[in-house]
Amino acid sequence: MSEILKADICVIGAGSGGLSVVAAARALGASAVLIERDKMGGDCLNTGCVPSKALIAAAKRAHTIQHANAFGVTASELKVNFGRVHEHVQSVIDSIAPHDSVDRFESLGATVIQAHGTFIDKNTVEAGGQRIQARRFVISTGSSAAIPPIKGLDAVDYLTNENIFTLTRKPSHLIIIGGGPIGMELAQAHRRLGCEVSVVEMFDPLGKDDPELTAIALRKIAAEGINIYAQTGVEAVEKKGQGVAVTLKSKTETQVISGSHLLVAAGRKVNIDNLGLEEAGIKLDGRAIKVNRGMKTTNRRVYAIGDVAGGLQFTHMAGYHAGLVIRNALFGLPVKENRSIIPWATYTDPEISQVGMNESQAREMHGDNIKIMRATFAENDRARAERRTEGLAKMITDKKGKILGVGIVGANAGELISFFAYAMANKMKVGSFTKFIAPYPTISEIVKRLGVAFYADQVDNVWLSRLRRFNSKLP
Numbered sequence: 001m002s003e004i005l006k007a008d009i010c011v012i013g014a015g016s017g018g019l020s021v022v023a024a025a026r027a028l029g030a031s032a033v034l035i036e037r038d039k040m041g042g043d044c045l046n047t048g049c050v051p052s053k054a055l056i057a058a059a060k061r062a063h064t065i066q067h068a069n070a071f072g073v074t075a076s077e078l079k080v081n082f083g084r085v086h087e088h089v090q091s092v093i094d095s096i097a098p099h100d101s102v103d104r105f106e107s108l109g110a111t112v113i114q115a116h117g118t119f120i121d122k123n124t125v126e127a128g129g130q131r132i133q134a135r136r137f138v139i140s141t142g143s144s145a146a147i148p149p150i151k152g153l154d155a156v157d158y159l160t161n162e163n164i165f166t167l168t169r170k171p172s173h174l175i176i177i178g179g180g181p182i183g184m185e186l187a188q189a190h191r192r193l194g195c196e197v198s199v200v201e202m203f204d205p206l207g208k209d210d211p212e213l214t215a216i217a218l219r220k221i222a223a224e225g226i227n228i229y230a231q232t233g234v235e236a237v238e239k240k241g242q243g244v245a246v247t248l249k250s251k252t253e254t255q256v257i258s259g260s261h262l263l264v265a266a267g268r269k270v271n272i273d274n275l276g277l278e279e280a281g282i283k284l285d286g287r288a289i290k291v292n293r294g295m296k297t298t299n300r301r302v303y304a305i306g307d308v309a310g311g312l313q314f315t316h317m318a319g320y321h322a323g324l325v326i327r328n329a330l331f332g333l334p335v336k337e338n339r340s341i342i343p344w345a346t347y348t349d350p351e352i353s354q355v356g357m358n359e360s361q362a363r364e365m366h367g368d369n370i371k372i373m374r375a376t377f378a379e380n381d382r383a384r385a386e387r388r389t390e391g392l393a394k395m396i397t398d399k400k401g402k403i404l405g406v407g408i409v410g411a412n413a414g415e416l417i418s419f420f421a422y423a424m425a426n427k428m429k430v431g432s433f434t435k436f437i438a439p440y441p442t443i444s445e446i447v448k449r450l451g452v453a454f455y456a457d458q459v460d461n462v463w464l465s466r467l468r469r470f471n472s473k474l475p
Helices: 016-027 042-046 049-066 082-100 102-107 181-192 211-223 315-331 359-366 381-385 413-425 430-434 445-453 462-472
Strands: 005-012 032-035 111-113 117-121 124-127 130-139 143-145 173-177 196-200 227-229 233-240 243-249 254-259 261-264 268-270 302-304 343-346 351-356 370-376 392-398 403-410
Touching (some): 005 315, 016 032, 016 102, 016 130, 016 315, 032 130, 042 082, 049 082, 049 181, 102 111, 117 130, 130 315, 173 181, 173 243, 181 211, 181 343, 196 254, 211 227, 211 392, 343 413, 370 445, 413 430, 413 445, 430 445
Parallel strands (some): 005 032, 005 130, 130 302, 173 196, 173 261, 196 227
Antiparallel strands (some): 124 130, 351 403, 370 392, 392 403
8 A cells, every 4th residue: 555645635536526626626726636436527428418418419400301391491311320420429528528538637736546436434535556635525426327126127238328328220119218307308319310219207207397398398209209108117128039028017007018229217326335435424315425505424524516415416516516615625615505596407309497496396385475477489589480489488486576486498498597597596586587688589588578577467556557647747
């Protein structure tokens, strides 16, 4: 064993959150050790956000070609070269990888150890034959695909997000277990690239979002030819020829469907195995690491950020946590996680996005002391020009104009939600949306429409009526 390596900060896990902590620490002059047992960039770069969005982009082009006739444009017969699609996905990963590489972080002055890291006591981590003692540690090990206990699953070849992007030949029939964001995004992308696709969901597809919004997206997804088995469980899986047979059971029937490939997208589990948490005095909260609102674990020297800390499992959430840790660990500034300002998006087409509370959450907390404003994409001139009128923006406020939450389904919903996330993070009221001018014609005019809608029921306000009458008498 070599001599002990000392550092201001030691980070376990080189995903987006861990990399952000190390980059910021080095920029501020703090010494840093980064430990990663697998690929730099973590799940987001290699098997998550980046490849999935690259695949979705390819699928979007195929869909555009197929539906060009509506614009008076005739396209030749659609041909999808799945091998070339794979090359596109890999090229996007490769273009980003240098930013997350060992070379880059070593050039920043960080010590990078490519090995598994384990706490051996409350103050020491062991990795790659070295022991590291740091003033502060950060666990940023992320999550991986959860594999449900389905009969026969361990006897067949199946895909997860960790290997589906390695396919170079198009699946003829992709069966997906799980109708959450990952499952539905990949279902639609593969369908648009010419695959038959079936999705099996034990509960409601996209069930964590507002059902008024998801219904719009699910109608379009189903209309594109995806078989969606909602409220349906998987009883067993078995090999059938070169593919798989999946036994489904709903409330009304049991049936068997067969496919060429099986994708498991049934949730995530945090990566905490063999971290030596007990030796470090770090407790769990359910299946995740227990943290306070400042992201500290039960060991005051150790923080946990991103997926491994439970809660919202998004890349930008890990980045947000990283900022909190840097402010507290290096400067001793008080910090508190605020999940109410974190937006998220599901990149189906139409997209679904949300920040703050949805309607049911707002009613549970505030009862009838809320107002709900809606603006449809069909009312927006740019959406009409683009033939993208399937969509709805929905804002929830209290009676005084405090924004409680916003949900959007429609084209570019993931971009539009940033308006509302910014307003909520800066404690702006709904009136702020009436004070800006959006260029015409743009989808962003919907933002102002929602702001104006808040005041629509005040036309009979006695004070406004008096003001109008007074103004009418002025010369």
